[in-house]
Amino acid sequence: MNIACLTFTHRGFELAERLQGSYQGRVEVFAKETYKDELPRIFEEFEGVVFVASTGIAVRLSAPFLKGKTKDPAIVVVDDMGRYAISLVSGHLGGANALAQEIAELLDCQPIITTASDARKIESIDLFAQKHHLVIADMLDAKLITGMMVDGRPIRLDSEIPVTLDYTHLSDDEYDGCIYVTSQRHVESNVPCCVLHPKTxxxxxxxxxxxxxxxxxxxxxxxxxxxxxxxxxxxxxxxxxxxxxxxxxxxxxxxxxxxxxxxxxxxxxxxxxxxxxxxxxxxxxxxxxxxxxxxxxxxxxxxxxxxxxxxxxxxxxxxxx
Incomplete structure (x- = not known):
């Protein structure tokens, strides 16, 4: 993942240089004197954006460039004292959760992950799809089923290919929702469902x-x-x-x-x-x-x-x- 790192203080610049020196991918550092004109390129070109700043600054600067969870880059905030690495935007599909954890290891700080499924150690639908190279038919359906999983409700997994889902309440008998992994265009279901398409x-x-x-x-x-x-x-x-x-x-x-x-x-x-x-x-x-x-x-x-x-x-x- 290529990263743009924006920093606004001397201490923050030192942290950005540490990250640049230890991260395996490309890290381009933008200081407070140069970042403004570069913002459109940053959000178009980079897969990850790291703010060594407050979350408020990160939110205000990012907001005009956000398009949706399937398109946004991973956005992580690191406070300029180097205490926390916070996954802010696109935690799953964009990889911000994983990036925050990696940055925390490199800077020896605490990762902050707030997504409900991660807090419960549940594999969300978008990560499940990403792991098995599946295309999500409807992100709203994926969000609905993930929410049901967060609530611990029984879910059925019906797949035409071998897959594994890390969820303890899977059931083929009684279930409140269903995940279909299928190459079919339309699926009939009498419960809320999410359809994922395999490349088969x-x-x-x-x-x-x-x-x-x-x-x-x-x-x-x-x-x-x-x-x-x-x-x-x-x-x-x-x-x-x-x-x-x-x-x-x-x-x-x-x-x-x-x-x-x-x-x-x-x-x-x-x-x-x-x-x-x-x-x-x-x-x-x-x-x-x-x-x-x-x-x-x-x-x-x-x-x-x-x-x-x-x-x-x-x-x-x-x-x-």
Missing amino acids: LHVGLGCRRGKTAKEIMDAITQVFQEENLCLSSIRSIATTEIKQEEPGILEAVNRLGAELRIFTHSQIRSVQDRFVRSEFVERTIGVSAVSEPCAYLAGGDVIVGKIAMHGVTVAVARETP
């Missing part, structure tokens, strides 16, 4: 030359809507080697934030007999199928067979646990 889906993709990113995205989106699958669960887009520089595919991969997997014709031929053959495709590019074999090679378990629409073919595989 691989989209096998074929298309005619010149297909645009919009046409490809429209096809993928329609298939996922019809099959009740979530785009956030896409880990990779897989296709044949002759399509690896197709502009529409590359742009679609970028929009989805997915990995591009390329398979050679030799790899595809080794599994293509498992799937429906296309004589046209075989005459055109030398293999009898593209989307299903590529999905299978990327993910292993084809859950949506080839669907063709307007010159784009889509198949979906899910990783097996």
